[in-house]
Amino acid sequence: MKAAPFDYIKADSLTHALETLGEYGGDAKLIAGGQSLVPMMAMRLARPTWLVDINRLDSLKNIQVGTDHVHLGAGVRQRDLEFHPQLASHLPLVGQGLKWVGHEQTRNRGTVGGSLVHADPSAELALSAMVLDVTLTLQSKAEGARTLQAADFFLGPMFTAVGDTEVLTDMSWPIWQGEHIGSAFEETAIRKGDFAMASAACQIQTNADGVISRLSFGMGGVDGTPLAFPQLANTLVGQKLTAELAQATAHQAAQTSQPGSDMHATAAYRKHLAEILLSRALLSAYAQAVGASRA
Ligand SMILES: Cc1cc2nc3c(=O)[nH]c(=O)nc-3n(C[C@H](O)[C@H](O)[C@H](O)COP(=O)(O)OP(=O)(O)OC[C@H]3O[C@@H](n4cnc5c(N)ncnc54)[C@H](O)[C@@H]3O)c2cc1C
CATH class of the missing domain: 3.30.465.10 (Uridine Diphospho-n-acetylenolpyruvylglucosamine Reductase; domain 3)
Structure with a gap:
């Protein structure tokens, strides 16, 4: 399929882009890298009348x-x-x-x-x-x-x-300040470069004894938006991370997610996968934070 007809405007300043959007509103769409919008237009899932190109705007x-x-x-x-x-x-x-x-x-x-x-x-x-x-x-x-x-x-x-x-x-x-910061991003996709079937990300900070002082983590691909779990993360502050605690935390997080089923995976499979990925991300980031290498 090819995109529906549209008119193209190359914005030469942010003001120009804002004025154009102000004038055409919902009939216009910005195009940046085009890596998502162009496929959406080709599939006619997006049909802007005006395409406003912001690639020339160095201020962005x-x-x-x-x-x-x-x-x-x-x-x-x-x-x-x-x-x-x-x-x-x-x-x-x-x-x-x-x-x-x-x-x-x-x-x-x-x-x-x-x-x-x-x-x-x-x-x-x-x-x-x-x-x-x-x-x-x-x-x-x-x-x-x-x-x-x-x-x-x-x-x-x-x-x-x-x-x-x-x-x-x-x-x-x-930017997190101080020492003993570790982070990890874990993902499973069908092929390299595909969108994730599920993913997990974690950033963690400990004191010199390995006690968690700051923690943030989340899951992708298992709900309508990516998820973060600030309240659950706070319950781990003041503790050392063990494999059991990582697994229990990941399980609790995954239980609150609401993944969909599709031709690639059932909802239950995605939930299970996200739990494993998060447990792995927590342990990997923690190992980095305390300066130990990953087992
Ligand atoms: C083969 C392939 C594989 C991909 N795999 C992945 C992947 O694994 N993970 C992943 O995250 N992405 C993936 N993508 C998508 C890619 O990361 C896109 O670059 C990204 O989703 C959109 O960025 P873009 O700059 O191309 O935006 P565009 O496609 O130009 O725009 C996307 C949307 O954002 C709007 N927009 C753009 N900039 C602005 C702005 N400044 N203000 C307001 N609205 C704006 C547009 O109007 C449009 O609605 C993949 C794409 C392809 C083609």
Whole structure:
């Protein structure tokens, strides 16, 4: 199938993009890397009358490393982030998750913002954003700027809080401070580069004795949005992680998920898989945090 007819506008500034969206609203769609939108248009699941190209907007391509946050423009290519020299030290979980996102070719074009707005429940960047509690900035011509946390951004499968006339302009990704930080991203997909059947991500901090001082984790592909479990994570603070505790925690998290069944896996299988992946991610991140190598 080919895309339905559309008109194309190349935005030459953010103001231009905002004005165009303000004028055409729900009839217009932004195109960033096009790695999700173009297939959706080809399948006629998306039929914008106007396509507004934001690829030329350098103001959306900044990567600014601060002391406690990395500020990312929505138009930063996934591959540029992947190769950023401070990614592994400042946002290790994102570095680990990015390797699972599609292929080198799709990451060359695909943007961080495009992935979050596309909001596939299995998307690795979306899961990382939930686990790290990212702050997102949206702008529109009529309302100006507003910010919201990842938990309020993802509303359902391919459904976010971004309004018809809004642009996701940038994101603020927290940098965890101090020592003894470990992270892990685990995923199972049918083929390399496919969307995850289920995934799990974890970032953990301990004191020098291996006692957990900070913990955040989540699961992807097992609900309408990626899931994070801040309350459950808090119950582990002050404890040392054992294999039994990791397994019990992962089991409890998986029980609250509501995966669907499809030709690849039943809901029960996905739930079981997510539990195993999360248990593995917790132990792997913990081992890193306390400085031990993984068994
Ligand atoms: C073969 C293949 C395999 C893939 N595998 C994976 C995978 O394993 N994991 C994964 O997460 N993704 C995967 N993807 C998707 C890929 O990561 C896309 O890059 C990403 O989902 C969308 O980013 P994009 O920049 O291409 O956005 P686009 O496709 O250009 O846009 C996606 C949506 O976001 C909107 N949008 C884009 N930017 C903005 C903005 N700044 N503000 C508001 N709205 C905006 C668009 O209007 C559109 O609705 C795969 C894609 C392909 C083709």
